[in-house]
Amino acid sequence: MLNVEKIRLMVQLSIYEKKEGKGIIETSKYFKGDYISRGILTASIYYTLCFIVIGIILAIVNIEEVLLHLNIPFIMASLHTILYVYLAGMVIIILGSYIRCSLSYDNAHRKSLFYTAKLDKLLRMQENEFDYIDVTKDEAEYYRETGGRIRIYDDVHNTWESVHPQFHTFVKDDGTSVDPEGGWLDDPIVEPPRESSSYNKKGEPQGGWLDEDMDDDSIDVLNIRKRDK
Amino acid sequence: MIRVRESLQKFYTENDYWVLPVIKAVTAFLCFFTVNSNIGYSDMLSNPLICIAASILCSFLPWTCIPVFFGMLILGNAYAGSLEIFLVAGIVLLLAALIQSTFRAGNAILIALVPLFFYIHIPYVIPIIAGLSLGLMSTVPVSIGVMLYYLIEYISVNASLSKIAIGTDITAMATAYAGLFGNLFKDKEIIITMAAFAFCIVIVFIISQISFESNWIVAVIAGVISIIIVSVCGYMHFELDFSFWGILPGLIVSCLISLLYVFAFHAVDYQRTERLRFEDDDYIYYVKAIPKLKSLDEDEN
Numbered sequence: 001m002l003n004v005e006k007i008r009l010m011v012q013l014s015i016y017e018k019k020e021g022k023g024i025i026e027t028s029k030y031f032k033g034d035y036i037s038r039g040i041l042t043a044s045i046y047y048t049l050c051f052i053v054i055g056i057i058l059a060i061v062n063i064e065e066v067l068l069h070l071n072i073p074f075i076m077a078s079l080h081t082i083l084y085v086y087l088a089g090m091v092i093i094i095l096g097s098y099i100r101c102s103l104s105y106d107n108a109h110r111k112s113l114f115y116t117a118k119l120d121k122l123l124r125m126q127e128n129e130f131d132y133i134d135v136t137k138d139e140a141e142y143y144r145e146t147g148g149r150i151r152i153y154d155d156v157h158n159t160w161e162s163v164h165p166q167f168h169t170f171v172k173d174d175g176t177s178v179d180p181e182g183g184w185l186d187d188p189i190v191e192p193p194r195e196s197s198s199y200n201k202k203g204e205p206q207g208g209w210l211d212e213d214m215d216d217d218s219i220d221v222l223n224i225r226k227r228d229k
Numbered sequence: 230m231i232r233v234r235e236s237l238q239k240f241y242t243e244n245d246y247w248v249l250p251v252i253k254a255v256t257a258f259l260c261f262f263t264v265n266s267n268i269g270y271s272d273m274l275s276n277p278l279i280c281i282a283a284s285i286l287c288s289f290l291p292w293t294c295i296p297v298f299f300g301m302l303i304l305g306n307a308y309a310g311s312l313e314i315f316l317v318a319g320i321v322l323l324l325a326a327l328i329q330s331t332f333r334a335g336n337a338i339l340i341a342l343v344p345l346f347f348y349i350h351i352p353y354v355i356p357i358i359a360g361l362s363l364g365l366m367s368t369v370p371v372s373i374g375v376m377l378y379y380l381i382e383y384i385s386v387n388a389s390l391s392k393i394a395i396g397t398d399i400t401a402m403a404t405a406y407a408g409l410f411g412n413l414f415k416d417k418e419i420i421i422t423m424a425a426f427a428f429c430i431v432i433v434f435i436i437s438q439i440s441f442e443s444n445w446i447v448a449v450i451a452g453v454i455s456i457i458i459v460s461v462c463g464y465m466h467f468e469l470d471f472s473f474w475g476i477l478p479g480l481i482v483s484c485l486i487s488l489l490y491v492f493a494f495h496a497v498d499y500q501r502t503e504r505l506r507f508e509d510d511d512y513i514y515y516v517k518a519i520p521k522l523k524s525l526d527e528d529e530n
Contacts, residue, residue, distance in 0.1 A: 011503075011518050018505070053327060064407060
C-alpha cells in the first residue's frame, strides 16, 4: 500500500537531509559548549601556524635589519612586540570563532528540530499506516466508543497521548478487505473502480493514492521496489 | 528580461544533471589554462591534454577541488621554473591554506576565479557578486585569490632571474632570499587591491541586506564606487602611479556583468531537480523531485 502523503513527507525529509544533513550531523555530535570549544581550539591552532609562517616570512624579508640589530635588547623588544601582536590576534580569533560557532550551532539546532519534527510525523504515520486502521465490525465498536481515538507514545514526555486519527477508520467487514478506488499501485489493476462502495471515499488517505493525479506534486516516482525480506 | 530569467530557470531545472558538470569543467579548464599560459614552465603540466583531463576530473568532484588543482599547477610550474620560486610559491600556498582554514571561510572556488578574472580584465565582478550572494566571509577567499594572482605575476617575472648560487656566502644567500620574498611581500599594490576588494564586499553586502526597492542594483553601483575610492586613496597614500582611465573599461564591463547577474539571480531560486533514493520497511523508493516553477502569467491570474 502506497501513501502519497507519506511519500511526499519522505521526499521532503530526504531533500532536507541532502541539503542540511551535513551541518546537522556535525553539530548533533556535540553539546553547544563542546562544539564552541572545538571551534575555538581549531581556529587557535590554525592561527598559531599562520602566525609562525607570517613571522618567518617577515623575518626573511627583513633579514638585513635583523642581522644588523642582532643583540639582546633588540631580540627582547622584538619578542615583546611579537607576543603582544600574537595575543591581540588570538583574542580576535577566539571572539570571532565563539560568535561564529555559537550562531552556526543555534542555526543547525533549529534545523535539526525542524527535521526531527518532520521525522516524528513520518514515524507516527508509519506506526498507524495512514491512520488507516484495519479492524473488524466488533473491533470497530471500540473506536466508535472512544470517538475514533488512538494512543500514540510521546518520546519527549515519556507518556501516551490519545489523539484523533488523521485519516478515516476503515472498517473491515468480516475479514474481507475492500480495495481503495483504483486499487493499490503495487497490485495489478484488474477490477474497475467501485463507485457504489461506501468505503471508497472513507478509505482514502490524505493526499490520495499514488496512482491518482500527481501533476501538482512535482514528484516523479521513478521506481518502487518491494524490499527482499 | 523576466521571460529570459524564467526560461533560464526552467532550462537549469530540466538540464541541471549535465549543465553543472559542464560549468565546472569549463571553469576548471579556464583556471588551469590561465596558469599554464602565464607560467607554463613545466612541459608536462602545460600539455593541454593534462589540463583537459584535470578539468574533466574536476567536473565530477566538488567545487573545492578546482582551487586545490589550481594550487598544485602553480607549484608544479614554479618547481619547473626554479627551486627558489618553488619555495616562495610553497610558502604562499601554505599560508593561503592556513588562512582559509583559520576562518573556515568556504567558497574556496573564489581563490581560483579571482586570478582568472584578473587575466580577462574584469576582476571587479568577483567582489561585487561575492558581496551580493556569498556573504562577508567571502572576503577571505577573495583576498587569497588576489594574493595568488600577484604570485602568478611574480613567478612569470622572476622565475628566470631568481637563480641563487648555493654554497656562496650565507649572508649573500640570506640577502638574495630576502630580495626574492621582498619582491612579492613588499608589493603595495597587493595591499591596495585586497583592501579595495574587501571594502567592496562589505559595502555591497550591507547595502544588499537593507530592504528597499532596487537594493541589489544600488549595491552594485556602490561597490564599483567603493573600489574606485579605495584604489585612488591607496595609490595616493603609497605614492604609486595610478591610471584611472586604465581601470575604467574593466570597471564598466564589471558593472554591466554584475547588473546582468542581478537580473538573472536576484530573488530567483535555481533549485535543482533532486534524484533521491530512500526506503521504508516494505519498499525502496527511487524518486525524482522537480521544483515547481511559477510563471508570471500564473501569478497575475
